[in-house]
Amino acid sequence: MPQSVSALANLYKDALLENVLPFWEHHSIDREQGGFFTCLNREGKVYDTDKFIWLQNRQVWTFSMLYNRLEKRENWLQIAANGAKFLAQQGRDNQGNWYFSLNRAGQPLTQPYNIFSDCFAAMAFSQYALASGEDWAKEVAQQAYSNVLHRQADPKGKYNKTYPGTRPMKTLAVPMILANLSLEMDWLLEGDRLEEVLNQTVQAVMMDFLDAEQGLLYENVTPEGQHLDCFEGRLINPGHGIEAMWFIMDIAHRRQDTELINQAVDAVLKTLQFAWDQTHDGIYYFMDAEGHPPQQLEWDQKLWWVHLETLVALVMGYRLTGRTECWDWFCKVHDYTWNHFVDAEHGEWFGYLNRQGEVLLSLKGGKWKGCFHVPRALYLCWQELEGTSSSGVC
Amino acid sequence: MPQSVSALANLYKDALLENVLPFWEHHSIDREQGGFFTCLNREGKVYDTDKFIWLQNRQVWTFSMLYNRLEKRENWLQIAANGAKFLAQQGRDNQGNWYFSLNRAGQPLTQPYNIFSDCFAAMAFSQYALASGEDWAKEVAQQAYSNVLHRQADPKGKYNKTYPGTRPMKTLAVPMILANLSLEMDWLLEGDRLEEVLNQTVQAVMMDFLDAEQGLLYENVTPEGQHLDCFEGRLINPGHGIEAMWFIMDIAHRRQDTELINQAVDAVLKTLQFAWDQTHDGIYYFMDAEGHPPQQLEWDQKLWWVHLETLVALVMGYRLTGRTECWDWFCKVHDYTWNHFVDAEHGEWFGYLNRQGEVLLSLKGGKWKGCFHVPRALYLCWQELEGTSSSGVC
Numbered sequence: 112m113p114q115s116v117s118a119l120a121n122l123y124k125d126a127l128l129e130n131v132l133p134f135w136e137h138h139s140i141d142r143e144q145g146g147f148f149t150c151l152n153r154e155g156k157v158y159d160t161d162k163f164i165w166l167q168n169r170q171v172w173t174f175s176m177l178y179n180r181l182e183k184r185e186n187w188l189q190i191a192a193n194g195a196k197f198l199a200q201q202g203r204d205n206q207g208n209w210y211f212s213l214n215r216a217g218q219p220l221t222q223p224y225n226i227f228s229d230c231f232a233a234m235a236f237s238q239y240a241l242a243s244g245e246d247w248a249k250e251v252a253q254q255a256y257s258n259v260l261h262r263q264a265d266p267k268g269k270y271n272k273t274y275p276g277t278r279p280m281k282t283l284a285v286p287m288i289l290a291n292l293s294l295e296m297d298w299l300l301e302g303d304r305l306e307e308v309l310n311q312t313v314q315a316v317m318m319d320f321l322d323a324e325q326g327l328l329y330e331n332v333t334p335e336g337q338h339l340d341c342f343e344g345r346l347i348n349p350g351h352g353i354e355a356m357w358f359i360m361d362i363a364h365r366r367q368d369t370e371l372i373n374q375a376v377d378a379v380l381k382t383l384q385f386a387w388d389q390t391h392d393g394i395y396y397f398m399d400a401e402g403h404p405p406q407q408l409e410w411d412q413k414l415w416w417v418h419l420e421t422l423v424a425l426v427m428g429y430r431l432t433g434r435t436e437c438w439d440w441f442c443k444v445h446d447y448t449w450n451h452f453v454d455a456e457h458g459e460w461f462g463y464l465n466r467q468g469e470v471l472l473s474l475k476g477g478k479w480k481g482c483f484h485v486p487r488a489l490y491l492c493w494q495e496l497e498g499t500s501s502s503g504v505c
Numbered sequence: 506m507p508q509s510v511s512a513l514a515n516l517y518k519d520a521l522l523e524n525v526l527p528f529w530e531h532h533s534i535d536r537e538q539g540g541f542f543t544c545l546n547r548e549g550k551v552y553d554t555d556k557f558i559w560l561q562n563r564q565v566w567t568f569s570m571l572y573n574r575l576e577k578r579e580n581w582l583q584i585a586a587n588g589a590k591f592l593a594q595q596g597r598d599n600q601g602n603w604y605f606s607l608n609r610a611g612q613p614l615t616q617p618y619n620i621f622s623d624c625f626a627a628m629a630f631s632q633y634a635l636a637s638g639e640d641w642a643k644e645v646a647q648q649a650y651s652n653v654l655h656r657q658a659d660p661k662g663k664y665n666k667t668y669p670g671t672r673p674m675k676t677l678a679v680p681m682i683l684a685n686l687s688l689e690m691d692w693l694l695e696g697d698r699l700e701e702v703l704n705q706t707v708q709a710v711m712m713d714f715l716d717a718e719q720g721l722l723y724e725n726v727t728p729e730g731q732h733l734d735c736f737e738g739r740l741i742n743p744g745h746g747i748e749a750m751w752f753i754m755d756i757a758h759r760r761q762d763t764e765l766i767n768q769a770v771d772a773v774l775k776t777l778q779f780a781w782d783q784t785h786d787g788i789y790y791f792m793d794a795e796g797h798p799p800q801q802l803e804w805d806q807k808l809w810w811v812h813l814e815t816l817v818a819l820v821m822g823y824r825l826t827g828r829t830e831c832w833d834w835f836c837k838v839h840d841y842t843w844n845h846f847v848d849a850e851h852g853e854w855f856g857y858l859n860r861q862g863e864v865l866l867s868l869k870g871g872k873w874k875g876c877f878h879v880p881r882a883l884y885l886c887w888q889e890l891e892g893t894s895s896s897g898v899c
Binding site (some may be wrong): 150152159160161210211214218219220221222224269270271272274277278340341342378401403405407409410411412453463465466471472473474477478 | 546553555604605608612613614615616618663664667668671673727734735736742795797798799800802803804805806838857859860866867868871872883
């Protein structure tokens with residue numbers, strides 16, 4: 112049955128408010144020791160109590176963001192506070208670097224071996240400071256942000272296994288996360304800081320990592336933005352590239368830069384043509400730009416976040432440009448996503464499907480899946496659909 | 506059609522000598538810059554020229570071992586020399602630690618971040634020294650071996666991301682590789698060194714890592730050999746556990762320890778009962794001992810080495826004990842393996858199948874698959890089958 116834009120908006124809204132958030136509210140809060148359980152099985156039962164810093168911070172971000180942007184629900188602020196207090200106390204080493212994981216009680220398990228824990232901490236505490244008005248949270252956010260800036264040239268520090276000099280390369284994740292993070296930190300940054308970072312980011316992503324002819328985002332390039340003929344250099348992560356493109360659209364929209372918006376939309380559409388599984392539908396997880404065998408054995412799997420970030424990019428691209436290819440692809444990806452990832456029986460979404468679209472792991476949360484991509488994308492799609500004046504149907 | 510033991514012995518022999526070795530002889534030798542290409546596509550064409558130290562050393566080992574144990578073919582010795590000379594010159598840092606990877610010319614790409622490169626170097630140069638009679642090769646082997654012993658308590662050194670003290674654990678890979686390596690180094694070790702290492706290994710593997718009741722080998726346990734309720738602590742790698750068990754059978758056979766042989770056989774059979782895919786056949790790659798979702802997205806895939814090491818364990822267990830369960834399982838795994846992994850069209854074996862048994866990556870070699878598990882297992886199965894007095898049929 113065809114669904115109108117407003118029916119679709121309601122679908123995303125209801126899934127967020129009546130299905131996904133209640134799942135995390137009921138199952139993930141560690142009321143005894145603070146923070147969140149993210150390893151939840153299909154029914155929501157905790158199967159592992161370790162606390163992974165990315166996911167702890169992302170859940171603080173999600174509930175704070177919804178409190179700030181959607182509705183001042185006291186319960187949401189309390190959930191965010193339960194994570195923020197635990198993390199501020201347990202999450203960092205003496206130098207203020209964020210660990211990768213802790214045990215249930217908050218004792219460190221994995222060292223701060225890259226800057227992404229710090230990135231998600233800065234995002235989380237910025238939103239939480241805004242929500243709570245707490246000065247200490249603002250300080251935590253600012254300290255994490257300065258950590259990220261300080262470590263960005265050498266994100267892995269002593270844990271970096273690359274031999275220096277033989278094959279220098281830079282990675283898409285760094286400018287991409289920096290752009291998103293700086294937008295989040297906007298209210299805490301002084302002077303032209305934000306515009307400076309955004310300029311650098313847009314330049315790096317669109318000139319160095321995007322191959323404009325192919326319309327593909329490369330995960331790794333030389334410092335000068337050239338391709339590298341090796342596993343890392345040929346690597347395409349379609350979901351990651353598409354997510355980067357909606358960050359760019361977001362920045363371009365602030366600047367009223369229609370040309371940049373259209374470049375980003377072009378890249379999304381070309382990436383989808385390249386990465387759509389013509390046999391079983393869905394978007395591949397990893398690909399080799401030259402068609403060689405990728406290193407990643409999970410390359411052909413269909414992951415929740417890949418499809419959700421793609422929906423955000425397509426609906427945003429459609430709202431900003433009105434291009435019908437965006438809407439057609441949105442309907443196609445929407446159908447696949449809602450038919451395969453939603454768990455009608457126990458709530459929330461499956462995360463990992465095999466190539467055929469069957470459930471590979473029935474977990475609702477784990478080491479990498481938490482309360483983040485599903486609610487963020489449902490919220491953004493809902494907002495974008497409400498902002499669309501179009502009368503399209505899916 | 507039922508196959509007799511001697512027909513099976515010939516099958517393994519012919520596959521080794523007429524199919525698998527010729528594939529590597531024709532496609533993998535880098536005659537210009539030394540060493541080997543291991544990234545070979547289905548037809549044997551090179552798709553990437555990086556040189557991964559594990560695989561470089563393993564290929565030196567394979568050709569040296571066959572020269573030493575099977576036949577003094579000059580060509581095999583030359584191939585081994587082509588690798589050994591390249592590796593001795595390019596493979597190590599100033600402290601004699603073995604890198605993880607090099608570019609085609611031999612410049613280092615990835616730092617010596619664990620001891621497995623050193624392990625495979627010691628094995629390779631020990632066999633090559635025996636084959637070539639070269640003193641310099643003996644020195645390389647001894648230096649690599651002393652590296653491994655020196656680093657075994659802290660195998661990752663500064664690259665270790667585990668926070669000290671919170672959750673101490675030890676890993677099966679270390680004693681397992683040490684046992685295999687020390688047997689290989691036997692002729693170069695002095696006094697009781699070998700027996701000492703073997704005693705420690707058997708003790709650690711059979712008392713600490715084997716759960717005798719379940720019959721499963723755990724990948725990670727506490728220093729005291731207790732289970733840990735976390736992702737790493739619940740991890741079962743069936744192929745790895747089964748491979749460990751044939752190393753133990755090998756040691757037990759040297760010692761005429763029938764009880765130990767039977768303990769190892771029990772573990773192989775119980776691991777197979779646990780890890781055999783009842784729906785699609787084949788042995789899973791990773792499992793969680795408690796049945797929770799494993800971290801590894803590739804958990805349900807069927808890998809070549811898992812099946813080949815299992816065949817070695819089963820045929821060795823059968824020869825040493827005559828237990829019919831070993832033979833029945835051997836026939837079952839043999840059927841699956843030969844029906845799914847062999848590439849009748851282009852030679853050599855596929856490495857990676859999906860759960861359904863379809864080819865997931867059509868490569869013949871890559872970053873982790875080289876000239877090692879297929880030829881070693883074909884050679885060992887052939888020898889074990891020839892050593893069997895039984896009249897069993899498959």
